[in-house]
Amino acid sequence: LHPRVRRQRQMCIRDRLERVVSSLEYHLEKYKESKCKSKNGRLQKDRKHALDDMFTHAKYMKAELEQVYPIISDGSPSYFQFEDFGKYAESDVPDYIETLKNYIEKLKQDTSGSAE
Numbered sequence: 001l002h003p004r005v006r007r008q009r010q011m012c013i014r015d016r017l018e019r020v021v022s023s024l025e026y027h028l029e030k031y032k033e034s035k036c037k038s039k040n041g042r043l044q045k046d047r048k049h050a051l052d053d054m055f056t057h058a059k060y061m062k063a064e065l066e067q068v069y070p071i072i073s074d075g076s077p078s079y080f081q082f083e084d085f086g087k088y089a090e091s092d093v094p095d096y097i098e099t100l101k102n103y104i105e106k107l108k109q110d111t112s113g114s115a116e
Contacts, residue, residue, distance in 0.1 A: 007111050013071055014107040020064050021100050027064075028093045031057040035090065058086035061093055072103045 001009070034057060037050035062085045069080055081092060 010107050010111050014104050014111070017068060017071070017100055017104050017107075020068050021097055021104070023064055024061055024093060024097050024100075027057040027060045028089070028097070031061070031089055031093075055086045058089045061085070061089055065096055068100065072100065 031054055034050045034054035038047050038054055041047035041050055062082060065080050066082065080096060081088065085092075
């Protein structure tokens with residue numbers, strides 16, 4: 001690929017990944033709020049509704065990660081655990097977000113280095 005085309009492609013990927021990180025951060029926060037409500041809700045129906053919300057946010061996060069996984073894996077050992085995702089989202093997603101942020105930073109360095 002021509003260097004300008006390659007740089008443009010990397011910038012598009014970087015922008016997409018930044019949107020995904022923002023979405024993951026939002027849904028993780030909502031997931032945590034719903035989890036708390038599912039345990040501490042006064043009425044059973046409120047707890048059930050919060051539990052449903054919690055798993056809805058987990059599904060959104062899983063879908064986002066499944067879409068970007070092929071982009072960032074590039075044969076590297078990056079590994080996302082999708083089995084029982086709703087159960088482990090709170091503990092796993094912060095690491096996934098960090099992996100994406102590191103990848104974005106690498107793309108930024110690659111595009112700034114190739115611009116010179």
